[in-house]
Structure formats: C-alpha cells, structure tokens
Amino acid sequence: MRTLLIVDGANVVGSVPDGWWRDRHGAAERLRDRLVAVADEGIEAHAGPLDVVLVVEGRARGVESVPGVRVAAAPGSGDDLIVELAAGAEGPCVVVTADRELRRRVAEHGARCVGPRTVRAP
Secondary structure, eight states: OEEEEEEEEHHHHHOOSGGGGGGGHHHHHHHHHHHHHHHHHHTTESOOOOOEEEEOOOTTOOOOTTTTTEEEEEEOOOHHHHHHHTTTTOOOOEEEEHHHHHHHHHTTTOOEEEOOTTTOOO
C-alpha cells in the first residue's frame, strides 16, 4: 500500500522568505512541480512512489493537479482539510507541516509528521 503524503502548502511555501507573498499562486505551482519528484522518489523512511496531495487555500486556490500530485483546494481552513484527509487515510500517512497544532491534530489519526525541509529543494 502506498504512503499518502499530505503537504500543507501554505506552511511549506511560507517556510522560506523568498518573496512568495507577492505571488502565492505561482509559489504554490512551484511547490507542486517540485513534489512530482518527491512522489516518484519518496522521502526518508517512505520509498516512492507516494500518493501526494498538496493542500492549498486562499490565493493559491486554482492551482491545478499534475500527474503525480493531486491538488486539493480547501474551501475554508486548509488545516481542517488536512485533518480530514489524514483521518480518511487507508494506509500509512505522512503530513508535511511545521504547524504544531496541526501536527497534534493529525497525530490523533495516526499520521506521522515531517517538516517542510523534507520536500523543499536544497
């Protein structure tokens, strides 16, 4: 069974002050494109291929899915959608976020958490 990797798009994009606030949609697209390789190669302790879901919200809504990365636009809180996805995971689930409260919430559903550096380009 493939590992489900859920990426907190706002948190990962916001983890590096590279001007993302000027173009949130473009920043989310760049992250999505980097995640294609992650989906194929996997992350530490979880070999690829992975099922990757990038959760976006706010001005990043409208980013399209690409082969290997499904983009889920949160109608409200991105954190709530991430918790919902983690709760519904049928196998191993890893959430990428540095948000402490979100980490606590998804851990209640058995998800493992890793930080943004796990999926950011070096």
